[in-house]
């Protein structure tokens with residue numbers, strides 16, 4: 001599928017989940033279906049939503065995030081929204097408590113990252129991404145094994161404001177990691193999935209506004225199809241088209257798209273000449 | 281106003297930090313090592329963040345008082361600026377801060393005592409004089425109820441009457457000033473643009489009427505005030521718009537007592553302009569033709585400079601030449 005403008009300016013929602021058991025309630029909540037493409041990671045898809053099951057640990061999380069980006073790259077012209085969802089240990093939170101992550105610290109590198117503090121009624125957490133399961137709960141924080149790696153890769157593909165992490169507490173000092181079982185994960189993730197949908201909707205609002213502002217007028221496609229533009233010219237064309245729209249001169253752009261020109265250079269010259277005459 | 285408060289670990293127990301946190305009990309408080317971790321990282325989008333800006337409480341190190349860029353403010357004795365804050369809670373579409381910073385969070389440096397000492401050192405090294413500007417990369421008064429900037433810094437300038445402080449603002453948070461004894465060497469410089477420009481480009485900023493009311497109160501209380509008409513954005517109706525603005529503003533103020541009046545056209549470093557026009561591809565202001573000269577962008581003025589000269593002539597009906605300067 002080629003890059004097409006979405007009528008509603010929505011971004012795709014890309015979900016990265018470590019384990020199939022964690023993914024199941026989300027798949028149901030979002031009505032996703034498996035994509036059997038024989039790819040490196042298990043993947044699910046629904047209307048504007050993609051989910052990849054990464055496997056545990058930082059390397060898997062990073063690889064699956066990059067993989068999901070690569071296989072969905074051409075589905076939309078807008079940067080995707082990214083959410084990492086899953087279970088985590090926590091020193092002080094009750095089991096089943098869903099928490100929004102406000103700070104991620106990679107225990108190995110000591111680097112910290114800060115997602116946009118999106119409004120939420122959920123309790124906030126610092127998330128510490130560890131290399132081996134945390135059994136000490138040494139700090140008042142949530143602990144997982146994927147978050148920092150997910151963040152590092154997802155923020156290469158989208159602005160950091162499009163990336164969030166949502167965790168549900170599966171273990172704490174009173175209920176150690178060994179007490180987690182299939183049934184409990186399902187219950188915890190069901191309640192996370194409801195919150196995930198709310199978070200995704202909130203993020204979509206921000207993304208849609210951003211996407212609208214960066215979208216191109218219809219005449220752009222017509223002009224782009226008529227000539228072959230160099231990379232630099234393509235960039236100039238996109239910017240000029242945006243300027244026509246910003247200046248409320250889309251009618252003129254439409255007209256230009258129907259006029260006869262010999263070369264891409266000529267049409268760009270005409271566009272620039274008209275923009276030169278524009279005053280706010 | 282804010283979506284969260286980030287606090288540098290080092291100043292989390294600072295009395296100013298605790299006082300500010302006490303004002304926002306329901307906001308998430310997130311600890312960080314240095315404000316740069318949150319404030320100016322790559323891949324941030326100023327425009328998206330501006331919808332949910334956070335406050336960052338931090339400690340400023342290094343040179344706290346810096347020489348002003350060439351052409352900024354008055355000529356003469358040493359000119360310096362200092363920034364106890366970075367960024368602004370208002371949202372003017374033409375503001376160069378959007379091109380200068382990647383983050384739209386507001387940083388407030390709570391170590392006022394260090395600013396105080398550094399300012400005092402500069403004042404002493406400048407024969408107890410010099411021009412000092414606050415509000416170069418923030419709006420000095422916009423966060424006044426939280427920052428208490430005036431309460432802390434005014435006494436320093438009370439001590440050195442030959443050192444001049446200019447507080448550049450569009451805010452009407454002047455209660456701290458009105459409650460204090462007026463100082464002849466502290467000038468409140470209020471920025472104004474035409475009504476049309478204000479409506480179009482100055483989002484979340486107090487109305488022109490409220491700004492003028494604040495200035496009138498300050499002038500009546502003995503504070504020196506100044507007017508900054510900038511940025512002038514060339515439109516077909518710019519002369520008419522500013523003619524009525526000038527008439528309105530000067531009809532409410534005692535023009536003779538105004539410390540200074542300046543005009544400045546829209547101008548910013550090329551790099552900042554590039555960044556802003558990427559952020560706002562849908563903004564007509566950034567679709568307008570531009571001139572690029574010596575690393576600076578200005579809007580194309582089809583009048584060949586006559587517009588600014590005409591505006592200067594209009595101003596001369598209200599003020600003396602000694603009161604006027606044109607921003608470089």
Ligand code: SF4
Pocket residue numbers: 367368369370371372374375376377417418419449450485
């Ligand atoms: S008030 Fe000044 S500092 Fe604040 S956004 Fe407007 S121009 Fe920028």
